[in-house]
Amino acid sequence: MRLDRYLASVTDYSRNDAKKLIKLGDIYVDGRVVCDPKQLIAADADVTLMGNPLRPLGPRYLMLNKPQGIICAARDRRHSTVLDLLDEDNPERLHVVGRLDIDTTGLVLLTDDGGWSHAITSPQRRCWKTYYVETAEVIPERCIEHFARGVFLKDDKARTLPAELTIIEDRSARLKICEGRYHQVKRMFGAEGNAVTRLHREAIGYIHLDTDLAEGEYRALSTDEVASVFE
The missing domain is CATH 3.30.70.1560 (Alpha-L RNA-binding motif)
Incomplete structure (x- = not known):
């Protein structure tokens, strides 16, 4: 993967901002400074930004207790969205698995794993x-x-x-x-x-809304909860 694309994928920086950081000499790959945004790097490369190691985000699986008045969308001009409730890096990479209406409350699942969400929403699975x-x-x-x-x-x-x-x-x-x-x-x-x-x-499915989550709160799913989708 190109270095600028890698940096944008594991941080909140845009591709343009990533290119600027790379050209400034703030990025090290396997202990050596790299100033070329087009530099290709290996999947297991050791990449650091100003001394801080960067790692690709793994798949994320979240449950959220949706309040009324919040919509299940990435962005909206009039209403707050479920993504606005998250304190996550790159929240825009997450998508809602099974939307709820603006006035419906309760369990919302979010992930960046397309295969996992398809296993829930596919009509053939009848979840x-x-x-x-x-x-x-x-x-x-x-x-x-x-x-x-x-x-x-x-x-x-x-x-x-x-x-x-x-x-x-x-x-x-x-x-x-x-x-x-x-x-x-x-x-x-x-x-x-x-x-x-x-x-x-x-x-x-087998994933129940955590009763300890107040409205607007969320948590990561457990390994068992993630795996239950395929049972």
């Missing part, structure tokens, strides 16, 4: 997502059967895939779905003549 739901009207028992059979959503040609609904109280329930259609949970209850007043994602 279950668990939501806590509160509604404006009483949830009738018939919804359990309707959701298990699949419901037709407005403008969609096919029924939703079978879902698992557990009624907790008159106006609250836990719903597990294995697909991710646009506003799916809200539209499923809407098809039953009900409106969702609160929606909170509790789990994606």
Whole structure:
């Protein structure tokens, strides 16, 4: 890899800023100063910036407890994004695995590992997502059967895939779905003549939102949590 590209990939410097630093003689490769941004370096090269060793970032896997009013996007002119909540190097390299609406709270996963995120979002994998739901009207028992059979959503040609609904109280329930259609949970209850007043994602697959995380906080996933995606 070219030295300027390597430097930009492991720091917050842009490619132009990286070139300037290299030309100033602040970069050492395997103990020798290198002033040519085009210099090719080996993957295992020992690179230092002003004496500080630089290492490529490994894959990152994060869970975040998303508050209301935050959007799942890289940037937005009107609202704060989930990336704004992160204290990470190169946060722009991370992407959201399964977005949530601006008014939906709970578990959001972020990673820079495309293969890992695909294993979660691929329709063929049918990864279950668990939501806590509160509604404006009483949830009738018939919804359990309707959701298990699949419901037709407005403008969609096919029924939703079978879902698992557990009624907790008159106006609250836990719903597990294995697909991710646009506003799916809200539209499923809407098809039953009900409106969702609160929606909170509790789990994606075997990864459950850490109850110790306050809204807006995040942490790295454990090795077991990362591996659970492929189970």
